[in-house]
Amino acid sequence: MSGGPVVDVTGLWTVYGDLVVHRDLDFSVMPGEVVALVGGSGSGKTTLLRQMLGLERPQRGSIRVFGVPLHTCDAGLFKKIRKRWGVLFQQGALYSALSVFDNIALPLRELHAFDADFIRDIVMVKLDAVGMDKRHASTMPADLSGGMIKRVALARALVLEPELVFLDEPTAGLDPDSSEAFVKLVRDLHIKLNFTVVMATHDLDTLVSVSDRIAVLADQKVVVCGPLDEVVRHEHPFIRDFFLGERGRRALSAAPALQTN
Amino acid sequence: MLVRDPDVQVTVAGDGARVVHLSGAWDIRALESRAAALQSALRDAGPAQVSLWDLTQIQRFDHIGAMLVWRTWGRCRPGRLQLRREHEIFFGACETAEAVASSPAAPDRFPLLLALGRGVWAVSGHVLEMLQLFGQLLIDAASVARQPLLRPWREFSAAIYKIGVQALGITALVGFLIGVVLSYLSAEQLRLVGADVFIVNILGIGIVRELGPVICSILVAGRSGSAITAQLGVMRVTEELDALSVMGISNTLRLILPKTAAIAVALPLLVLWTSGVALVGGAVSANAELGMSAYQFFTALPAAVPEVNLWLGVGKGAVFGVLIALIACHFGLRIQPNTESLAAGTTRSVVTSITAVIVADAILAVIFSDVGWS
CATH class of the missing domain: 3.30.750.24 (STAS domain)
Structure with a gap:
């Protein structure tokens, strides 16, 4: 990574039958940034995220991650890239048949590079890093609360020390307290480990408190991508409704960058 | 750098x-x-x-x-x-993050005895729960009888279609082939002793009384039993069962009763269909092997196979159907919200229902051992 963007999407088209989801969309993320993707329901946030993960293939355009075009590179290179990113799915996507410990240990075991003792130590470090009690190591995912599922999923996403982390709705389904705690955790880990974050979110508080830049998806493209104060000044009906509605004002009033307004 | x-x-x-x-x-x-x-x-x-x-x-x-x-x-x-x-x-x-070493559980002192005890406990638990389920279904059936218009007839007819109509093709294929093979094998033996005409007795009794109901039930257990278990299991995983409960809609009345009733109605009909097609297969093969015409075959059939055998076969179909439905629903309701349990539950449901069908068939064979001979 020599200064170039970590994620670089250019000229992206996504079409489902007659429905155009993305029309000539451009989007990029620089190293160490936290970029939030916002947009109404059906604006194609999740689709874009899935395309950046290589789970879906766009009709046209290129997606480069770490400078490598995802959809045209060979399988070996793609596999290496997949070890360099971590993904937190919206519902956590913990493997329901495995305990918390085994969920986090799975990616490490797949490397076939470390012995069981070493893996156990690393899993304990990761559990500790996301603020989970070690007593929960042998718990099954079905017995965890929503907040704990997110934490375990985050630990699993971070276990291979990724340089890039994708978060899909990190606070969806959490109560305000655990949502705030989770956002703080992500922010702290980001400061400590300096990974790049791309997240799709609806949650204004999350946006305000962690993101460096915000990309607004509307009209099938990224209408604006910049720091919060720049985005808020942009004239677009969606932005006006989203940020300057009552809920938006309340969240923005907490943002230090905007206190001068 | x-x-x-x-x-x-x-x-x-x-x-x-x-x-x-x-x-x-x-x-x-x-x-x-x-x-x-x-x-x-x-x-x-x-x-x-x-x-x-x-x-x-x-x-x-x-x-x-x-x-x-x-x-x-x-x-x-x-x-x-x-x-x-x-x-x-x-x-x-x-x-x-200092790793906590978990102390291994103390080894059991009598592992075999414990395993036996756990097995007995588990089996008796299953039997008890299935009896409870059956009882609940009877209560639900009584409430349907009291208010027949308010009850889940649409689910019932949908289940009949899925379990019965959609199985017509596969049961016909399997039945026909079984008929052909059985007839061919018997014909070879009967020709040796010159007892060609008894092929009608062998096929008639064998298929109408035993093979038709058993093969049909095994197919339905594999096809619909697994589907019912998996569906109820996924509904448990996605909390749909709880959603029904909190709306005051009875799981057994809305989901299980229609399916059980549908299998109990559809399986006897499928048994008739399978037995019929198997007899056609047998007649085709008898014609090719022994030169016995289809007319000859089917006119000799009523004399060789008393009518009570037909009712026995259909009755078995109904009993097996209720067994399959009960077992499938029982295992479906016990599934825990994780994928492993879903897989294990579905497997157990199919294996148990096929075993139960064959055990029940053996018991019924003993009970009706002196019924239906010409």
């Missing part, structure tokens, strides 16, 4: 002190391929407390690298350590 491979070097300073230098990239991507080699290199560098550890030349570092070094230190910091400020947090994480 060029990132070098991880490296360990030991030098001896002027005053005779050993200095261990670590340099290069000590992150997961560099260590992935050489963890074991580096671990032994670190161990060769000597006991942690003796040397000065110089980690300032490390270019990339993470928890994995830190843990590798930490473990060779014996899980404590060496007395003399030089470390970049930004790498401090990785050792901090190692320090705070």
Whole structure:
């Protein structure tokens, strides 16, 4: 990574039958940034995220991650890239048949590079890093609360020390307290480990408190991508409704960058 | 900046002190391929407390690298350590997260006896729960009888279609082939003793009384039993069962009763269909092997196979159907909200229902051993 963007999407088209989801969309993320993707329901946030993960293939355009075009590179290179990113799915996507410990240990075991003792130590470090009690190591995912599922999923996403982390709705389904705690955790880990974050979110508080830049998806493209104060000044009906509605004002009033307004 | 491979070097300073230098990239991507080699290199560098550890030349570092070094230190910091400020947090994480060794559970003293006891306990639990389910279904059926217009007739007819109509093709194919094979094998033997005409008796009794109901039930158990278990299991996983309960809609009345009733109605009809097609297959084969015409075959059939056999076959179909439905629903309702349990539950449901069908068939064969002979 020599200064170039970590994620670089250019000229992206996504079409489902007659429905155009993305029309000539451009989007990029620089190293160490936290970029939030916002947009109404059906604006194609999740689709874009899935395309950046290589789970879906766009009709046209290129997606480069770490400078490598995802959809045209060979399988070996793609596999290496997949070890360099971590993904937190919206519902956590913990493997329901495995305990918390085994969920986090799975990616490490797949490397076939470390012995069981070493893996156990690393899993304990990761559990500790996301603020989970070690007593929960042998718990099954079905017995965890929503907040704990997110934490375990985050630990699993971070276990291979990724340089890039994708978060899909990190606070969806959490109560305000655990949502705030989770956002703080992500922010702290980001400061400590300096990974790049791309997240799709609806949650204004999350946006305000962690993101460096915000990309607004509307009209099938990224209408604006910049720091919060720049985005808020942009004239677009969606932005006006989203940020300057009552809920938006309340969240923005907490943002230090905007206190001068 | 060029990132070098991880490296360990030991030098001896002027005053005779050993200095261990670590340099290069000590992150997961560099260590992935050489963890074991580096671990032994670190161990060769000597006991942690003796040397000065110089980690300032490390270019990339993470928890994995830190843990590798930490473990060779014996899980404590060496007395003399030089470390970049930004790498401090990785050792901090190692320090705070001290692995708790879980004490293994004490071994059981009588493992076989315990396993037997657990098995008996589990089986009796299943039987008891299935009886409860059956009882609940009877109560629900009574309430349907009281208010027939308000009840789930649409679910019932949908289930009839799925369990019965959609199975017509596969049961016909299997039945026809079984008829052909059985007829062919019997014909070979009967020709030896010149008892050609008895092929009608063998096929008639064998198919109408035994093979038709059993084969049909096994097919339905595999086809619809597994589907019912999986559907109820997924509804448990996605909390749809709970959603029904809180709306005051009875799970058994809305989901289980229509399916059970549908199997109990559809399976006897399928048994008739399968037996009929199997007899056609038998007649075709008898025609080819023994030169017996289809007319001859089917006019001899009523004399060879008393009518009661037909009712026995249909009755068996109904009994097997209720068994299959009860077992499938029972295992479906017991599924825990995880994928492993879903897989195990579905497997258990199919295996149990096929076994139950065959056991029930044996019991019925004994009970009706002196019924239906010409």
